[in-house]
Amino acid sequence: MDVLVVSDLRAGYKDHEVLKGISLRVRKGEKVVLMGPSGSGKSTLLKCVVRLVEPWSGRIIIDGTEVTDKRVDIRKVRAKTGFVFQSYNLFPHMTVLRNITLPLELVKKMPREKAVEKALSALKSVGMEEYADKYPLQLSGGQQQRVAIARALAMDPVLLLLDEPTSALDPELREEVLVVLEDIARRGMSMLIVTHEVDFAEDVGDWMILMEDGRIVEEGPPIEMIHNPKKERTKQFLKSVLKRYADGGSQRKLVSP
Amino acid sequence: MYDTLFFILGILPYLLEGVYLTLYVSTLSFLIGFVLSAILTPTRLFTQPPLSWLARTYIEGFRGTPLLVQLFVIYFGLPALGLKFDAVTAGVIALGLNSAAYQAEILRSSIKGIPESQFLAAESLGLTTAQIYRYVVLPQAVRTAIPALVNEFVTLVKESSLISVIGVVELTRRGEYLVSYTFRALEVYLAVALIYFVMCAAFSQIAKLVERKFKIPGYERGA
Numbered sequence: 001m002d003v004l005v006v007s008d009l010r011a012g013y014k015d016h017e018v019l020k021g022i023s024l025r026v027r028k029g030e031k032v033v034l035m036g037p038s039g040s041g042k043s044t045l046l047k048c049v050v051r052l053v054e055p056w057s058g059r060i061i062i063d064g065t066e067v068t069d070k071r072v073d074i075r076k077v078r079a080k081t082g083f084v085f086q087s088y089n090l091f092p093h094m095t096v097l098r099n100i101t102l103p104l105e106l107v108k109k110m111p112r113e114k115a116v117e118k119a120l121s122a123l124k125s126v127g128m129e130e131y132a133d134k135y136p137l138q139l140s141g142g143q144q145q146r147v148a149i150a151r152a153l154a155m156d157p158v159l160l161l162l163d164e165p166t167s168a169l170d171p172e173l174r175e176e177v178l179v180v181l182e183d184i185a186r187r188g189m190s191m192l193i194v195t196h197e198v199d200f201a202e203d204v205g206d207w208m209i210l211m212e213d214g215r216i217v218e219e220g221p222p223i224e225m226i227h228n229p230k231k232e233r234t235k236q237f238l239k240s241v242l243k244r245y246a247d248g249g250s251q252r253k254l255v256s257p
Numbered sequence: 258m259y260d261t262l263f264f265i266l267g268i269l270p271y272l273l274e275g276v277y278l279t280l281y282v283s284t285l286s287f288l289i290g291f292v293l294s295a296i297l298t299p300t301r302l303f304t305q306p307p308l309s310w311l312a313r314t315y316i317e318g319f320r321g322t323p324l325l326v327q328l329f330v331i332y333f334g335l336p337a338l339g340l341k342f343d344a345v346t347a348g349v350i351a352l353g354l355n356s357a358a359y360q361a362e363i364l365r366s367s368i369k370g371i372p373e374s375q376f377l378a379a380e381s382l383g384l385t386t387a388q389i390y391r392y393v394v395l396p397q398a399v400r401t402a403i404p405a406l407v408n409e410f411v412t413l414v415k416e417s418s419l420i421s422v423i424g425v426v427e428l429t430r431r432g433e434y435l436v437s438y439t440f441r442a443l444e445v446y447l448a449v450a451l452i453y454f455v456m457c458a459a460f461s462q463i464a465k466l467v468e469r470k471f472k473i474p475g476y477e478r479g480a
Contacts, residue, residue, distance in 0.1 A: 052377055079383035089378035093396050093473050102392060103382040137475025155382065 001028045002061070003159045003190040004049065009058035011048050018044045020214035021058070026159065026192050031185050033201040033222060034194045036211035037237065042194040043086075045211070046161045049192070050078050063158045079107045082152030082160040086168050088144040090136035090151070096123065097132040100151045108155065122154035123147070126180045142173030146180055153184065160184070162193040196241045202226055210234050265448045268435055272452060275428035278345075280456070282420065282427060283413045286349050290356030290409075297361040302368065312361075319358035325419055327351050332423045348420030356413055363405040367398040400471050407464035411457045418453075428452060 004026040012018040018041045026032045034042050047053040049060055051067060051074050060067040067077050090099050100119035104110045110118065123129040126146040136144050145165055152160060165181065166174040178200055185191060185204045195201065201208055205222040210233070218231045229235045300312040319327065331354075332347035342350065371394050379389040421430035432449035436442045 047377075050381060052380055075383040075385065078381055081381075083378075083381035085374065085378060085381075087374060089374045091375065091378070091393055091397075092476060093400065103384065106388050106392070107383040135474035137473065139475075151382070 002026065003028050003030075003063055004192060005059070005061040006045075006049065007059045009045070009048060009060065010056045011044060011053055011058075012056065013053075017056075018214050019048065019055075022211070022214070022216060024192075024209060024216070024219075026190050028190055029188045030206045031191045031193065031204050033205035033208045034192065034211060035196060035201070035208065035237070035241070036217075039213075040211040041214040042211055043163050046083070046163050046192065046194060049161060050074070050081050050083060052083075075107070079103075079155060080158050082155060082157035084145070084148050084152050084160065084162040084165050086164040088136070088141070088148040088168075090144055090148055092136050095133050095135055096128065096139070096147050099136065099147060100154050103151070104154060118154050119150075122150040125153065125183075126150045140173060141169045142176045145169065145177045149177075149180060149184070153189075158190065160189050160191045160193075162191060162195070164194050164196070166195065166197060198226060198238065198241060210237060212237075261444055264439075264441065264444055268439075268445060268448060271435065272428060272431050272448060275426065275431040276452060276456070278425065278427040279414065279417050279429075282345065282349055282352065282417045282425070283410065286352035286356055286417070287410050287413050289349070289353030290360045290413075291406075293353070293357035294360035294364055297357060298364040298368070301361065301365065316358045316361050319355050320362070324351065324355050324416055325422070327355055328419060328423060344420070344423045344425045347423060348417070348425050352413060352417060352420070355416075356409060359409055359412075360406065363402050363409060364398065367402040367405075368394060370401055371397055397473075400473065403468050403471065404464065407460060407467070411460050414456055414460070415453060 002025050004024075006025070007023045009019050009022045010017065022041075022045055024032065034045070036042050044053055048055045049062070049067070055068055058068065062077055062081060065072055065077055067074065090096075091102070094102065097116065097119055100122060101110075101112070101115040104115035104118055105112060108115075120129055120132060123132055126149055128143060128146050128150060131139060131143065131147070136147065139147070145168075149165070162181070166177050169177060174197070178197060181193075181200070182204055193205075201222045207219065208222040208225045209219040210217045210225070210231075212233065218225065218229065218234045220230075225234060226238060229238060297312045297315060301309050301316070303309075304312075328348065328351040331351045332342065332344065335341070375393055375397070376389060379393045384392070417427060418429035421427060421433065424430070426434075428449060432445050435445045439445065
């Protein structure tokens with residue numbers, strides 16, 4: 001069963017077309033990894049999925065609901081689609097706990113006690129339960145991102161959208177977030193994830209898509225794409241990504257393409 | 258020297274009685290301004306052209322003309338339309354209407370200062386626009402606005418001296434009376450200035466405490 005179907009999606013800002021006909025699907029429990037150079041439209045694609053950016057044309061279906069249908073209450077779709085941002089985007093004036101209970105109470109209409117219970121268990125699943133009473137800016141980037149992941153998870157999403165969840169982090173903080181993401185992936189969450197973590201893509205991804213200039217360049221199983229890319233452009237891109245990680249001193253093992 | 262000191266000490270009680278009216282007028286007009294700005298700002302930000310244009314015109318109008326002229330229009334001009342106010346009321350109205358324009362600008366820029374990413378995060382969770390403003394944007398914007406709002410209040414305390422010209426016997430007016438009795442303009446006006454200064458400094462200090470109390474934990478300036 002498909003959790004997400006995107007067909008021939010076009011979108012952009014003003015008269016600048018960013019997505020030039022993108023089609024992809026995420027099956028239930030599947031992890032789809034999206035890669036591509038900056039400006040290729042990955043973030044816009046993710047935002048379009050829940051209409052944080054309005055699509056120009058094409059169809060998007062999440063869990064059987066046609067997102068692109070203007071009559072659909074988009075907030076209901078967003079409530080069951082988790083979104084994790086590159087820069088975490090926690091609400092700085094609220095405690096970690098309140099960051100998570102707020103949407104549960106306002107959107108899911110949960111009573112306070114139930115929301116707290118739910119939030120604490122979500123925090124526990126990312127190893128952050130001890131920090132429930134802290135404020136986001138008192139935490140490290142990695143910890144903030146784990147809280148943001150917990151906030152998304154607490155909503156019991158059918159699909160998790162992750163927009164470069166580790167890109168803003170120092171190499172040593174990446175690992176703690178990746179471990180959490182791997183754990184969530186293993187538990188069967190459907191994920192569409194924009195990342196340049198090649199190892200993560202290989203270990204966790206079921207399908208990999210390389211985008212450039214608003215189009216899909218190549219797609220396939222991550223292992224094949226990473227070790228045996230068909231297109232010259234894919235080869236080139238992976239090489240530059242791996243080089244960047246080697247320079248950045250990533251803690252993870254490096255797989256040469 | 259001693260003579261000057263004793264003279265100033267002698268006139269202080271009389272001047273300090275004017276502090277009450279100065280603070281009364283400033284506080285009341287600040288509150289009026291606050292309430293009006295809470296109407297003006299959303300009107301300017303969220304309504305369609307005829308209404309939003311009206312809010313904008315109000316703000317630009319009051320910011321672009323001298324307060325003293327606004328005061329004259331209200332106190333001397335409006336009676337021609339049958340709207341007659343006593344001096345204190347006219348003063349409070351003029352200061353309040355004027356302050357509303359400035360406070361609306363403060364509120365607007367604080368809201369505009371909330372990063373787009375906060376809106377995106379709240380939207381992605383399924384919050385309605387009203388909920389986003391109520392729970393995410395305004396609590397942060399008001400915190401940012403505190404220093405500027407206090408500054409606006411301090412400005413009001415000082416500008417309230419203008420209403421002495423329509424005969425409100427506040428701090429400055431009392432100074433004028435004393436000068437016409439004693440002819441010692443330098444000492445009297447310096448004493449008046451000193452009282453304003455102490456008031457303003459005190460409010461700035463209180464503001465620092467308030468700001469610290471509402472500071473977002475972990476937030477460092479420039480971070």
